[in-house]
Amino acid sequence: MRILLAAAAAVSATLFSTPPLLAQTAAPSGDAGLVARGAYLAKAADCAACHRAELADGKPYVGGYAIASPMGNIIAPNITPSKTAGIGQWSFADFDRAMRKGERPDGGKLYPAMPYTDYQGISDADMHALYAYFMQGVQPVDTVTPKTHLPFPFNLRVIMAPWNWLFRSNKPFTAASGLDPQAQRGQYLVETLGHCGSCHTPRNLLMAEESAKALSGADVAGWHAPNITSDPISGVGGWSQPEIVDYLRNGHVTGKGVAAGGMGEAVENSLRYLTQPDLAAIAAYLKASKPVRDPAETKPAFAWTQVRPVPLSAYETGDSHDQAALAKSDTTDGALLYANGCASCHGLDGKGTKDGFYPPLLGSSTTGAANPANLVMTILNGVDREGADSHSFMPRFATQMNDDQVAAVANHVLATFGRPDRKVTAAMVADARHGGGKPLLLTLMPWLFGLGALVLVAIAYLGLRRPRRRQVA
Template identity: 50%
Template structure:
């Protein structure tokens, strides 16, 4: 069963979608109220379910290809290595069935398990730390009483040393975890506060859209300013009209969040497609409008290299007629140029002039942020990994052309040729894709400096320890020499 189908089943069981309201419009009331409802109360469980959907818990805690809901095992490809999500069903042997509510809250807000071990921030506890007490209580009720226990243990995470030392996260949390509960800002109205809670806490937008510093913590000065996410790129979603979403209409933004596409602007793929499919499409129109209102208020971040929005690049064009008759009818191996490769592998869906299908399920390649961005990662990743998104009963599927393709695996050189043809014909002609960049995307995307330093960390630590020992020995010898010399000096 697909994750989207599982979600629909859960939604149906919970009843009509309710507003994800705890800590939103009435956050102050919920935070200060004494929660006394029975944990098994159906209304409380339904509320917890909706919070779990808004927080996109199932997407990360359910393995692909038939994984059981919330049983863990989903491999999160972090720059430090693959991090496997844990079983968060109420199983008492493999899940969180023995967690008290206090322990559950600490895991959500501080990233510390019941056994005291630290979680990696692939679990967005740096955002969930803003959860109100009422929301934590509802989530606890849902996971303890509304989720089927699964006694299958998730595979363990095995990162290379020193990242494998979970205790080091205690220092990381001291430096970068801003443990603070959400409180409504009296300078803004209820809708803005509703959107701020959804965007910053439950939906944890900054976890993907904010660049990270050397220690892999979010750079608050560049909040929502766009960040590399493995092979994909989570774009700038600040209010800036050129580099961000300031030039989008409210309807386009709401449509993108609800369906994963806004014709003439963008279409969700990769991690964003997962967020739409598993979480955002189930939010109410009021929830989505609140997120839009909040994003419109964010401080604008502008890339000085950009002079117009990414979606404003390109126009429809076709070179198809120039390709006809260039080769004998029985010739082989003729797809050697970007234009010929595009004609052979892309034009049947995106049309020969790049205008896309009439429904725009296969979108236009001009007026498209994937082809107009200064960062071509999403264009390359879409070809390597495909697009698979189901929202509102519509399934959008673009096959991948990577090594696991069931259509035709393409080489790094071929992917680069197609990308550069598309950029020149339909997108930002100033951007070029190298073969090396395609190879990098095929291997998971650019690695941050901290990950690249990992091979030399162990030798560096050994050298540092030996240096400390040598200094200690030298200091001890000098003290001993002074102690011997002192009595002798007194005899002179």
């Protein structure tokens, strides 16, 4: 029971978007070289995504940003080298222990919102470089971050001890057998610094990543991080290696998909800064990873390329084709909503623009996905992403359309350009607005509390009865 409760603390809802601190590109020698190396690794590990200030213009790593978790907000601490407010007094051993074991110098346990279960496998050399960077390359800021206050029982940090005992590995990173050196490098980046599994790997009832199903897809805060194993149907086996590299650098591959939500932020804050060899290594590893197939799937998401015709009259509004009109209208006619809100960029025929800048909605991993979550989330939240070479922007429709309208336009897109056997309901849209369904464990929480209370009552009852019986006897 306690372990179950402890485990709930393991949810890490990751919300990213911070103006990145540029990695130093010069190659100085000695200590400066180590610091520059650490700056690059901090980019690869996306430390700034979580350890950012509460306000967008805050200093890097000053913390204060509240990471939403189903148990409540977890505040990312100040990790600048400030001696009073940050980690300026920490030795290398202290830093290493927090990064690998999730334990502070005072013994306090960290919540796994800090991805220490992934960082655990970082090499010693890389850990030293990261430490050198955080001590010498980051500007100290003396702003104390507010404390995290989760409700009982999650406020008892000691409950992380049994969870760590069950789920935290102590083994150094080991490359899978049979991989060439490039793919081995990729596996290292994916499993440790890149912590890709924190979004792409499904979690068990205790909210720990299920290693047997590594990278086979999981729900994160309303989005679905798809299967990125090498399987040609359920995963990215049908993407070429250069396509994957392009996706990671720019978040956009015409005919495959675009990166929005947490992935757009991973591209913007982290992946676009990686070197070409490191991106190629990640792609090589994904292509060589253990395939995981969903037996219900028959073709890859991007292979839904057929346009199903809609009579032109269905698009006729009689009114103006603009978004302001859309905001005022209460129509739930999906074709009309599409004509007014989407066709100016994606085309009535869903083919986008020739250069792919406005992407096609057929042959896209979003509209052909078995799970329409990303379609709904893209309509609600739009896209705003800085890639290595380009900036992508689609407006958000969350305030312009109600749940019924979002469902209607999504269903029009699915029926006309994507997977016609998938349907979106207004209830799904309402759920998506609140960050998606809760993990099973939290849905079960009231029951667990109920069960726990029953067990306690039973123990107390037996405990009280026994001595009395003995007294009587």
